[in-house]
Amino acid sequence: GQNIDQPTEMTATEGAIVQINCTYQTSGFNGLFWYQQHAGEAPTFLSYNVLDGLEEKGRFSSFLSRSKGYSYLLLKELQMKDSASYLCAAMDSNYQLIWGAGTKLIIKP
Amino acid sequence: IAGITQAPTSQILAAGRRMTLRCTQDMRHNAMYWYRQDLGLGLRLIHYSNTAGTTGKGEVPDGYSVSRANTDDFPLTLASAVPSQTSVYFCASSPKSGSTDTQYFGPGTRLTVL
Numbered sequence: 001g002q003n004i005d006q007p008t009e010m011t012a013t014e015g016a017i018v019q020i021n022c023t024y025q026t027s028g029f030n031g032l033f034w035y036q037q038h039a040g041e042a043p044t045f046l047s048y049n050v051l052d053g054l055e056e057k058g059r060f061s062s063f064l065s066r067s068k069g070y071s072y073l074l075l076k077e078l079q080m081k082d083s084a085s086y087l088c089a090a091m092d093s094n095y096q097l098i099w100g101a102g103t104k105l106i107i108k109p
Numbered sequence: 110i111a112g113i114t115q116a117p118t119s120q121i122l123a124a125g126r127r128m129t130l131r132c133t134q135d136m137r138h139n140a141m142y143w144y145r146q147d148l149g150l151g152l153r154l155i156h157y158s159n160t161a162g163t164t165g166k167g168e169v170p171d172g173y174s175v176s177r178a179n180t181d182d183f184p185l186t187l188a189s190a191v192p193s194q195t196s197v198y199f200c201a202s203s204p205k206s207g208s209t210d211t212q213y214f215g216p217g218t219r220l221t222v223l
Contacts (some may be wrong), residue, residue, distance in 0.1 A: 031209050042199060042214035095207045099151030
């Protein structure tokens, strides 16, 4: 079956670094997406990886290992506004997204 | 402002009633999607449309229907609402179907069925 696993909740301190992990199992693979979702709002796109390695985009970076079925989202210099849920989604062979339940990130001052 | 709009923002509905959730995009995207989001679960695809005039079933289509008469609009209808359809519903679109294009989401409709 198809499955995405990510931690339910994480807590970090303002100014610190946090890594949110995601493991996936899909029928075929066409890439891994990360979205950010603030409470009561729509998901917004953060990153897309299809090749192994690290993609850096400002304070946010995303890593993919296709052989391990593993990705992580790295957030640096955490700000209070980064408090949100982070959704991992893998695209299967039919180009449909399989979504994880999301990781709620709580930032403490 | 380009994007996706959804209506209503929220709705409380009696079980057994019919309800249509509206979704409109002005980005001329070919592909559109309806998801539901429930606590503790990932977004689940209800129905999708690869282009105007075509629709397809997602992971959880039962009790829902869609139509795609034109590029911009993709309404979702609950023919006879049941309490298990209480959820937050998101409409999304992407430039092309069958591609790795990013999906863009509307603001959502919070539906409560009593």
